[in-house]
Amino acid sequence: AEPGGGESESGDQVIQIGHLPITHAAPAYFLDHYQDELLDDVELELIQFNSWIELMDALNTGRIDGASVLFELAMKARSQGIEIETTALGHREGNPIIVDPEVDSVEDLKGETVAIPHTLSAHNLLLEEMLTGAGLDYEDVEISEMPPPEMPAALSEGRVASYVVAEPFGALGVENEIGKVMHQSSEFCPDNCLCCAFVLREDTMEAFPEATDELMEGYLKASERAGDGSEESMQVHADYLPVDEGALELSLDWISYDDLDIREDEYAYLREKLVEMELVDGPPSFDALVNRTHVQGGDD
Amino acid sequence: MDLLKSLGYAAIAFVIVITAWQVVIWLGDYPEALLPSPLAVFWGAVSIIQDGTLAEHVQISLFRFFAGYLSAVFAAVVLGLLLSQTKHIWRIVDPIVQVLRPVAPVAWSPFIVLWFGIGNMPAIVVIFIAAFFPVLLSTVSAVNKIDATYLKLAQNLELSKTSLLWKIIFPASFPYIASGLHIAVGTAWIFLVAGEMIGAQSGLGYLIVDARNALDLDLVLAGIFFIGLLGLLLDKSLGLLEKWIGKQWGAGTSS
Amino acid sequence: MDLLKSLGYAAIAFVIVITAWQVVIWLGDYPEALLPSPLAVFWGAVSIIQDGTLAEHVQISLFRFFAGYLSAVFAAVVLGLLLSQTKHIWRIVDPIVQVLRPVAPVAWSPFIVLWFGIGNMPAIVVIFIAAFFPVLLSTVSAVNKIDATYLKLAQNLELSKTSLLWKIIFPASFPYIASGLHIAVGTAWIFLVAGEMIGAQSGLGYLIVDARNALDLDLVLAGIFFIGLLGLLLDKSLGLLEKWIGKQWGAGTSS
Amino acid sequence: MGEPLVQIEHVHKTFHKNNENINVLKDINLSIADGETIAILGKSGCGKSTLLNLIGGFHLPSDGQVLFDGEKVTGPSRRAIMLFQHYALLPWKTVLANVELALEPEQISAEKRRERAERYLHLVGLSNNLQQFPSELSGGMQQRVAIARALATRPEMVLMDEPFAALDTFTRYYLQDELLKIQAQESTNIVLVTHDIDEAVYLADRIIVMDANPGRIRRTVTINLPKPRDRSHSNFQHYRKLILDEFNFSRQNDDIEYNI
């Protein structure tokens, strides 16, 4: 497929970025919101999807130029020969384990169904850590994959006893008193549970190197605004994710957008974990997938 | 007067359903969040009518529906007529169709995205697939059902191949084709909604999924109601069209 | 010999499809990850056959299918026969059916979960809904299509109401009902797979979704192939059954 | 001939269709004596079937009344069995079961039922076809099954609506002969609707010739010939010519209308 979304009316290069309606994609939202300020010759077009797999279909087939996507999915796609690179993280932390109010401990989940957005997700790894940490086996629970927006409904309907997913759906469950937080991701893999990454297709990056640089620069600036906690920032979050204020605040409490660099040791941990859980046969090497030039260039 | 009578029966049906529904809620003691009351659904329906959400989604769904359905009908009828003319080719195509037909159109989505991108096209392609196979098969079987005397007549009069196809075979099989179209319209509509529930960002199916994700079951039921109503209207319109064509082309003749 | 011939044509079809597919891959230069080659799909199919995954999912899907389909057929035929006997009640039930029918069975999932819990039941209920309405409508229309002379005959012989229903109306309408069942089997199968794609943790639909989630499009295609094949087998078996009943009950008689 | 079995008095019949009243029968008066065979003859659409349905109770008169054995007819009954043009056999039942079904409403044992059914099937010469299905029989044989079924209920009257019209001439001739033989044996009353002049002359004691628009009785012809009759005998030809003349078919008029 032709890279890029063509040119806009004003002659700017249009770059299409896919995302799910989650707080984890907030830097992209902020870049979109402030693109008059942060972008010159590039026009960002956000495309929302309902589930990770639809997003991956569009990314893999070149229907979009990039996406804010689960890190593990990006690894799998790269291992299958899809030419994409991760240029930054989406966020850090912000992955609570939400359980039915009746559930008090990890042991209570034995035999129950737990929802995750995807087997190739930080949430799945997190769940595994939590279960083995509590002396259970991964097989002791039923895993159910479903699109994040569906999870609070599933918990309230009793289809699942717990879910682990991106924000704001955890906070939503708590706010609506459908469920409660049992653990936070930071309790299991402090600072190295890579969750969402910002990825770009290599064909786009090669065709429009300047546009790519400009986009990434803007992205990193936008991420700062996403995490500054100001009134204005809250309003932008609320514009893109129309959830009630309480849930949003709760989400933002759990999540940080500070350090979006992808470090080799974090990546190595992820690789090991994926191989150990037999989720990806030959995960790509750090160099093949991760492109730190923009993050580090920003640091320089 | 007949219409009035039908409406009367429909009204009775409506009252009975509403009553039964309310009784279930009372007896089962279901909370509003799990099984909304008729009144809640009514206000839900009013709200999406008033704020224009409904009109917008209906418009999108109908656009997709007609784009997919009409192109499927056109392609399937023309292909069906041509294929049924050459027995050998049909016997090769038939097994392919037979294996592809039972596959739910949504199963193809990864490939639909590959070839048709994102946006409206996937939903249109899903409808296309849903309508294409039934119409193709009913066209071929309609042609095979044509009274053999018509073909003998054409032979006898030494009509040309094209005359035979367009002046005899097509009109002779049209009443059956039309009834195939009628059946396909129902299935296609159901699949549109199912398809929109899976992949789309708009349309009636999305409206339902979205409401469900927001735990607004009253809107889910309102959506279901409008889907049913629109499906019914589509079906009835095609039924009328079918009848009209039947009359036009002299169905019910002794020949 | 006829079967052999059909198989021959199917083989030709198979070769053509495989060739066209490979050519598309070469010409379009699609990477394996986006459009797997026939060989990759073949090995994918072999792998799920060998490790028993396929058999397990097929078993579950078929169980759900038969449970839902057979109960729908039973309920719909009995109800259809009874309803068609009392014109007034049918005219009240008809509008309800007409509005419910165009709604995709999956749209009901929140309520299905509410009443039927999780596990196999939701998928079975989806099939039930998918099969129930077509069979009900075809039963009622079959009864209305019965040759009026049969009814006149029964009146003339002063047969009892029950004799009329079970010895005249039921057998006389059965061939049409059977053809309704035949149509419903296809739709129900498609919906089973669609339903399993949305909510289930097992079954052929899940197999596809799961493979797709893991970005294993070769397994997706292998799954699609088996779904098509099984659907075809179900359809053909019912076709044979229909033919057999038709023969048994003297379809094609002059009366 | 005793007191009339069927008495039709000033019967009118009007159908409503598309908000129109179609006057199908006008002032029909007819009485049929016990033992008499009546043929109703007329062009297509003149109301023959309607008249037969009135006698059988399948339609009710719009005006006037039909009496059967002195009682007003209010619906179909086993006393007058209709023989349909397309036989109305149940294709999913064997020949024997078809006849047995007709005997079901009578409170007799299963053996008795089977015995009686077999007797009447023997009467029409189908003893060897008891276990066959209707679709395995020729048209002529199917109509015989229908005749056996009608007779097995021992009705006082059999109503026949163009019973042999779907058969070819030769089969028709055979079955007409059959019918006469059986009737001689069972002495059933028959009212026969036909548009075949030969059939009427061959079978009937009295022919009711009808006119159309609205349907009315034009003339009654009593056939004073002993049965069985000879189709090529001059007496037969006399009646045939009489009726042909009634319909203007003997070559004298050339002003054929163009509105068939």
Place this chain on the structure above:
Amino acid sequence: MGEPLVQIEHVHKTFHKNNENINVLKDINLSIADGETIAILGKSGCGKSTLLNLIGGFHLPSDGQVLFDGEKVTGPSRRAIMLFQHYALLPWKTVLANVELALEPEQISAEKRRERAERYLHLVGLSNNLQQFPSELSGGMQQRVAIARALATRPEMVLMDEPFAALDTFTRYYLQDELLKIQAQESTNIVLVTHDIDEAVYLADRIIVMDANPGRIRRTVTINLPKPRDRSHSNFQHYRKLILDEFNFSRQNDDIEYNI
């Protein structure tokens, strides 16, 4: 009468069905002169339609040959037009368009086509029904349209397969008269298949009486009566009786077979 128009020489016809060979026609020899009207008469299933289809080229003989105007028949052609029992009118076309369609393969202008179609529809008395659809016409009128369509192509021969069997007796009589008038005017050759003895005697110059299993010609009866004939005249009755006797229908045998 000149040299034979149709010559059927040692024709056999066998059908294959369910791995069985059905011998339908056996050694048929027949020649039809130009100007002659032939009726083929026989019981159901004796192969009448098969013979007609052989003449028309719709079937080809298993053995022997059919010559039309000296040439071997290899397929249907416009030179011999078949008139079907159920008329085979196209219900989606008007009466006029039905006839016009038949003229399409002739390279004539649209006006000429319309003119010719109207002329033949006038001939059969349907000038007032040009724009009606077949379903709006009675059975008799529909068959007239079919006759007009057949004649409009100016064929050398018209093949009729029980053309009037679906009509009631009265309509049939009218149409038979019509056919004779038109034939006198257009002098078309007619081969007519029928199982109606009266029809054969009324219309044909020569009657081919056929036997069944396998189908073969039993007898040929030449009718030496001027046309139009009088159905109730004694000469007509003579031929009628002759054929009835051939089929044993004049009351002398009572051993009616039970396998109709």
